[in-house]
Amino acid sequence: HHMFMSGVNPFISNFFVVFTLIIAVPSAVKVFNWIATLYGGNIRFNAASLFAIGFVSMFISGGLTGIFLGNSAIDIQLHDTYFVVAHFHIVMGVAAFFGMFAGIYNWFPKMYGRFMNETLGKLHFWGTLIGAYAVFWPMHYLGMAGVPRRYYRFDSFEAFGQFSAMNQFITIAAIVTFAFQMIFVVNFFYSIWKGKKMTVRNPWGANTLEWTTPIHPGHGNWPGKLPAVQRWAYDYGKDGKEFIPQIKPMDEGETEAH
Incomplete structure (x- = not known):
């Protein structure tokens, strides 16, 4: 899909569009597999399962924006903007971390013989979920407005000055979301020595x-x-x-x- 910006003939771009969007097929198979696994199940909404469900949510919402970036006509407008930043980081960044957090909360008792605190775990989940969307969802609007990524500051550009409030909101949301990760760090190390002990092996x-x-x-x-x-x-x-x-x-x- 980077070929869209190379000056290639728009008709030739159609081939790259097809090959880019083909990735949606195995991705859709995975998503429906996850949803079908959850459907009809006796789900226990503990911290581990919440992060697993949050991973599916992030993968879907972040993946849908890839459909826009996979089309050559609109990608010319969105390429190298904050729209790309939002799309990539929701799918490859936040979703991946949600999967890792789910694994840690699930296998922590097997590693240390103790449980992580469930209340802190759920607080960590909701703070991270809401915070992640608060950080990356507004970036889609910045990208659609043409705000480029990789710029050190925007106040030197009159066209981007009107988006300073949204940038400030994103910055504050990122700081708050990072603070919620400290809850996980404290919970992790505290639970190694002081967490509730396992009494059954499974x-x-x-x-x-x-x-x-x-x-x-x-x-x-x-x-x-x-x-x-x-x-x-x-x-x-x-x-x-x-x-x-x-x-x-x-x-x-x-x-x-x-």
Whole structure:
């Protein structure tokens, strides 16, 4: 899509448009896969699941703006503006961090044998979600107005002076959002030593192997013989059971539905 700005014939740009928008196909498959996984599920809105759902939200909202940037006619106006900054950072920046936060909140008990504080975790989530949109959503309007990125300051340009209030809002929102990350840092290190202790090896009701290890795994993770995987990792809500671990053998006559 960078070829749109190279002076290439607009008709030739159509080929680049097609190849750029093809990326939407696997992306849409992933999104519908995530939504279908959530649909009909018994969702527990703890900090880990909230960040996972927030990741899907960010990926969708940030990805939709890529449709505009993938079309040569409008990309000439939007290229190298704050519209690109907003699109890229929501998808590749904020969404990625949401996925990492979800993983940390989920596997923290397995790493340290203690839970992170749920109240602080949810406060961290809502502050980060609202703050991220407060930072990057206004950037779309700046980009549509033609405000370029990579400029040190805009007050030297009369055309951009009218957007100073919006830039100030974005700056304040970024500072507040960063402050919410300090909640995560405090929660993380406090919970390592003072967090609520795990009393069961599988507090989330997960099926995968790591939750079959002892609360404090030793060398090799499992004492004695290593467990064998008997089924796939997604047997939830099956045969009247909330979850069935992977190490449980298949019952006689049971079929494995993928």
